[in-house]
Amino acid sequence: MKIKGSLLFLTALLSISAFCQNGKDAIEKNFNERESISHFRYLASDELMGRDPIRPEIDAAARYIAEQFWKYGAKEIPGANAYYQHIPFRLSTPPTKGEITIGNKTFTHGSDMLVLDGSSLVGTYELIVLGYGLSEDYAGKNVKGKIVVTNVGAPNRLSPADLFAVGREKMALAKSNGAVALMEMYNVPTAPWNFAVSFLNRRQLTIDETKEANSLPYIWINDLKNVNINAIGQGNSNTATIQILGKVNKNIIGKNVIAIIEGTDPVLKQEYIMLSAHYDHIGVGRPNADGDSIYNGARDNAVGTVAVINAARYFAENPPKRSVLLCAWTAEEKGLLGSAYFSENPLIPLKQIIYNLNIDNAGYNDTSVVTVVGLGRTTADHLISEATAAFGLESITDPSPEQGLYDRSDNVNFARKGIPAPTFSLGFRAFDEEISRYYHQASDHVDDFDMDYAAKYWKSYILAAEKIANWKERPEWNAGDKYENAGKSLYGTN
Numbered sequence: 033m034k035i036k037g038s039l040l041f042l043t044a045l046l047s048i049s050a051f052c053q054n055g056k057d058a059i060e061k062n063f064n065e066r067e068s069i070s071h072f073r074y075l076a077s078d079e080l081m082g083r084d085p086i087r088p089e090i091d092a093a094a095r096y097i098a099e100q101f102w103k104y105g106a107k108e109i110p111g112a113n114a115y116y117q118h119i120p121f122r123l124s125t126p127p128t129k130g131e132i133t134i135g136n137k138t139f140t141h142g143s144d145m146l147v148l149d150g151s152s153l154v155g156t157y158e159l160i161v162l163g164y165g166l167s168e169d170y171a172g173k174n175v176k177g178k179i180v181v182t183n184v185g186a187p188n189r190l191s192p193a194d195l196f197a198v199g200r201e202k203m204a205l206a207k208s209n210g211a212v213a214l215m216e217m218y219n220v221p222t223a224p225w226n227f228a229v230s231f232l233n234r235r236q237l238t239i240d241e242t243k244e245a246n247s248l249p250y251i252w253i254n255d256l257k258n259v260n261i262n263a264i265g266q267g268n269s270n271t272a273t274i275q276i277l278g279k280v281n282k283n284i285i286g287k288n289v290i291a292i293i294e295g296t297d298p299v300l301k302q303e304y305i306m307l308s309a310h311y312d313h314i315g316v317g318r319p320n321a322d323g324d325s326i327y328n329g330a331r332d333n334a335v336g337t338v339a340v341i342n343a344a345r346y347f348a349e350n351p352p353k354r355s356v357l358l359c360a361w362t363a364e365e366k367g368l369l370g371s372a373y374f375s376e377n378p379l380i381p382l383k384q385i386i387y388n389l390n391i392d393n394a395g396y397n398d399t400s401v402v403t404v405v406g407l408g409r410t411t412a413d414h415l416i417s418e419a420t421a422a423f424g425l426e427s428i429t430d431p432s433p434e435q436g437l438y439d440r441s442d443n444v445n446f447a448r449k450g451i452p453a454p455t456f457s458l459g460f461r462a463f464d465e466e467i468s469r470y471y472h473q474a475s476d477h478v479d480d481f482d483m484d485y486a487a488k489y490w491k492s493y494i495l496a497a498e499k500i501a502n503w504k505e506r507p508e509w510n511a512g513d514k515y516e517n518a519g520k521s522l523y524g525t526n
Contacts, residue, residue: 055422055495055498055499056422056423056491056495058346058350059346059491059494059495059498060491062345062346062349062350063342063346063487063490063491064345065483065487068338068341068342068486068487068490069478069483069486071100071337071338071341071342072330072334072335072338072478072481072486073478074096075093075096075311075334075337075338076328076329076330076334076476076477076478077328078326078328079092080092080093080328081315081316081326082313082314082315082316082317082326082327082328082329083311083312083313083315083329083334084312084313084314084315084316085121085237085286085312085362085363085365085366085369086123086235086237086284086315087315087316090286090287090312090362091287093311093312094116094287094289094311094360094362097115097289097311097337097340097341097360098114098115098116098289098291100341100344100345101115101289101291101341101344101358102115104341104344104345104348104349105293105348105349106291106292106293106344106347106348106358107291107292107293107294108291108292109290109291109292109379109380111379112290112379115289115290115291116287116288116289116290117287117288117290117373117374117377117379118285118286118287119239119285119286119287119288119362119363119369119370119373120239120240120283120285120286121237121238121239121240121283121284121285121286121363121369122149122237122238122239122240122247122281122282122283122284123235123236123237123281123282123283123284124148124149124150124235124236124237124238124279124280124281124282125235125279125280125281126141126142126147126233126234126235126279127141127147127152127276127277127278127279128277128278129141129275129276129277129278130142130145130147130275130276130277131145131274131275132145132215132251132253132272132273132274132275133272133273133274134159134260134263134264134269134271134272135263135268135269137260139253139254141233141276142229142233143229144225144253144254145251145252145253145254146228146229146232146233146251146252147249147250147251147276147279148199148232148236148250148251148252149203149236149238149247149249149250149281150203150213150247150248150249150250150276150279150281151247151248151249151276151279151281152276152277152278152279153212153213153248153249153274153276154274154275154276154277155273155274156271156272156273156274157177157178157179157212157213157271157272157274158177158178158179158270158271159178159179159181159215159264159269159270159271159272160173160175160178160179160180160181161181161182161261161264161265162175162180162181162182163182163183164182164183164185164186164187164198164202165180165182165183165202165205165206165214165216166186166201166202166205167205169182170205170209175206175209175210175211176209176210176211177210177211177212178211178212179211179212179213179214179215179272179274180202180206180209180211180213180214180215181215181216181217181261181264182202182214182215182216182217183216183217183219183261184199184216184217184218184219184220184252185198185216185220186198190220190222190223191436191439191440191444192223192367192440193367193368193439193440193444194439195220195223196238196367196368197367197368197372199214199216199250200238200239202214202216203247203248203250206248207247207248211248212248212249213248213249213250213251213274214248214249214250214251215251215252215253215272216250216251216252216253217252217253217255217258217260217261218252218253218254218255218256219255219256219257219258219261221256225254225256228252232252236366237286237363237366237367237369238366238367238369239369239372239373240283247281249274249276249279286362286363286369286370286373287362288359288360288361288362288370288371288373288374289311289359289360289362290357290358290359290360290374290379291344291357291358292304292355292356292357292358292380293344293347293348293351293355293356293358294351294355295351295352295353295354295355295356295501296351296352296353297353297354300353300354301353301354301355302355302384303354303355303384303385303386303506304354304355304356304357304380304384304385304386305352305354305355305356305357305385305386305387305388305389305497305500305501306357306359306385306387306388306389306446306451307339307340307343307356307357307358307359307389307493307497308340308358308359308360308361308371308388308389308390308391308442308443309333309336309337309339309340309359309360309361309390309391309392310333310336310337310360310361310362310363310364310365310370310371310392310441310442311333311334311337311360311361311362312361312362312363312364312365312366312370313327313328313329313332313333313334313365314327314329314365314472315327317474319474320473320474320475322474322475324474324475325474326474327472327473327474327476328474328476328477328478329476330470330476330477330478330481331393331394331395331396331458331470331471331476331481332392332393332394332395332470332471332472332476333364333391333392333393334478335391335393335458335481335486335489336391336392336393337360337391338490339391339456339489339490339493339494340358340359340360340391342490342493342494343356343358343493343494343497344358346494346498347494347497347498350498352497352498352501352502353501353502354386354500354501354502356497356501357380357385359371359374361374361442364392364441364442368441368442368444368445370442371442371445371446372445374445375445375446375448375449382446382449382450382451382522383522383523383524385446385451386451386452386506386507386523387410387412387451387452387453387500387507388443388446388447388451388452388453389416389453389454389456389493389496389497389500390441390442390443390446390453390454390455390456391455391456391457391493392405392441392442392443392455392457393457393458394457394458394460394463394467394470394471395458395460395466395467395469395470395471395476396458396459396460396467396482396485397459397460397461397462397464397466397467398459398460398461399459399482399484399485400424400425400426400459401420401425401426401427401428401459401461402420402425402426402427402428402456402457402458402459402489402492403428403429403430403431403457403458403459403460403461404416404427404428404429404430404454404455404456404457405429405430405437405438405441405443405454405455405457406429406430406438406443406447406453406454406455407427407428407429407430407454408429408510409452409454409509409510409513409515410452410454410507410508410509410510410513411452411505411507411508411509411510412452412500412503412507413427413454415496415499415500415503416454416456416496416499416500418499419492419493419495419496419498419499420492420496422492422495423488423491423492423495424488425459425488425489425492428459428461431460431461431462431463432460432462432463435463437455437457438455441455443455447515447518448515448518449518449522450509450515450518450519450520450521450522450523451519451522452507452508452509452515452519456493456496458485458489459485506523508525
């Protein structure tokens with residue numbers, strides 16, 4: 033019996049080894065480096081003008097990705113617009129004049145006030161303080177014809193992406209309750225006000241929750257020490273005279289590019305592993321010292337988009353047991369908007385998406401590693417490490433947690449829903465000068481990218497996805513993770 037058991041164990045071990053090797057061999061055989069680099073060169077080319085989601089060139093990028101999905105044999109999702117999920121965006125420009133007087137103090141747009149969205153508004157209105165402005169804060173309160181005043185964000189939701197996401201929710205609530213404007217008091221010490229002004233005092237893209245070109249004004253006022261909100265709440269200043277003029281809002285359609293590859297297992301094919309990357313970047317800006325004004329975004333995130341395109345090619349020919357959901361998100365650079373829209377309007381029920389292997393990047397400073405932002409948080413970590421090791425790379429966890437990278441990329445929109453969702457990033461051991469040299473800079477080109485490293489990175493991503501898609505177990509959040517309960521709720525494992 034011992035001999036028989038040993039033989040069975042040895043056979044199983046050899047079978048597992050052969051499967052792992054065959055996965056790597058199949059990826060090597062399928063991989064076309066020149067074609068991959070061609071995708072890379074086009075997506076980061078000057079012709080696409082930095083893939084800004086408010087410029088027309090973004091549609092050319094979306095069409096290119098969709099064509100690759102079609103060419104390789106990935107399928108359209110029923111209910112989508114071909115390979116597109118259309119997103120109703122609203123483009124909002126800064127006002128030509130923005131002033132609000134509360135008591136004896138006047139706030140000016142671009143200085144200590146920002147008008148982020150909405151239509152023009154002139155007049156004097158009553159102010160009403162509603163805590164964070166969430167649904168429970170409206171209980172027993174009449175806000176009709178008034179300006180709703182709240183703290184910015186929400187408890188435990190104060191990251192930059194959170195502020196925008198919660199703001200959209202608050203705008204819808206304020207409008208549905210009859211308010212004329214939403215005024216948030218900006219009191220986030222970890223995100224300096226001058227940074228907010230430099231980033232937001234320009235054209236803004238938001239998801240059009242109202243489906244209207246004109247909506248109520250959405251305003252931030254600098255109030256780091258809570259002086260203004262306390263004065264209003266105490267009744268010392270209960271009205272505001274407001275002048276917002278020259279606001280222009282325009283409806284535009286954004287496009288997530290989405291496809292599926294059906295799995296081979298009759299049961300597991302009902303589950304999906306979602307492979308995602310954002311394909312937009314920040315467009316055209318001020319010329320650098322070399323006179324270059326196009327922010328091509330090779331590292332951020334054309335390289336990640338190519339990884340998803342390569343995955344489409346591979347899995348169309350080598351489908352795993354679980355189904356594969358391929359997603360190229362738009363408007364990540366505008367506040368994770370494309371992925372946020374999908375998370376709220378999924379084309380596949382979220383409970384069927386058992387894992388999200390996302391890609392986002394700033395750059396790399398170590399070509400011997402892949403940095404997995406979120407490594408150590410799910411039960412599938414070892415499969416990612418095995419996949420990178422197969423191509424001579426080491427998986428390491430986020431070395432710069434102070435940057436809050438996990439909550440600054442599209443994966444967080446799905447983590448909040450309960451889906452295990454790390455981000456598979458280029459190798460960096462510190463968020464240092466080498467990273468900053470390219471991150472959101474016009475210098476981020478394909479020409480100086482290490483293509484040998486790119487090939488290993490792309491192959492590792494495919495193998496990691498394959499291992500997870502074929503794994504007999506379903507990935508879960510590690511015990512104690514902040515999103516563990518959300519996962520149990522989503523998948524009904526409480």
